[in-house]
Amino acid sequence: MSGLITVNNTGEIATTGLTIQDQLQKWNGSSWEDVGNPVSVPASNIAAGGSNSFSYSIIGLTFEPGATYRNKAVITITNGNTLTVYDPEEGTIPNPVPTTGTICGKINQHNGHGYGNAVAYFRNVDTGVVYDTTSSDTKGNRGDYCITLPAGRYVFWADKETGSAGWFTSIDYGDQGVQCIDLLSGENKNNININIDNQKNHHVTPQPTPNPNSCKL
DSSP states (O other): OEEEEEEEEOSSSOOOSOEEEEEEEEEOSSSEEEEEEEEEEOOOOOOTTOEEEEEEEOOSOOOOTTOOEEEEEEEEOTTSOOEEEETTOOEEEOOOOOSEEEEEEEEEOTTSSBOTTOEEEEEETTTOOEEEEEOOOSTTTTTEEEEEEESEEEEEEEEEEOGGGOEEEOTTSSTTSSEEEEEOTTOEEOOOOEEOBOOTTOOBSSOOOOOTTTTOO
């Protein structure tokens, strides 16, 4: 037994982690029951607005003459929901959701003024990967930053290099010198601000980073 499973993506972004499990079923007179084990169908992700058909094949089964059979396909993506379809249906998967979010805010000096060309750091608590972005030095937007990150939990801090003297840093500067940020898929966080201690002679060396266990639950 073989055929095609067609999947349509009506969302505005591509799918991720698309998998298909195919299962033959037989009508027993009152309900559908599985026949044999599910089969993994080779599949690939589908671009936004795209469609693709994937071949399946079920072998080694004995079919009962006169019995009624149907094919069941379970379609799963990691950035959306699971969909179950039965032949001869096509599968239109629920709109995939973004797997990233955005954080925007301002890096300030100790006097509260925006701090241009400072660096905001975001360390993923689970992976340890550090992402960074440099704040604007444009008049009117000085100190502003925005960054797009994978959804997750982050340690947030900031600093600015002062040349051979070392770094001015937010670490240990008040209660918000190191912050814990939880970012959801599709979330836009604004006004995530932080202050750097750039008072005279307050530079440090070597460049500091938060405790490795910061923000772990």
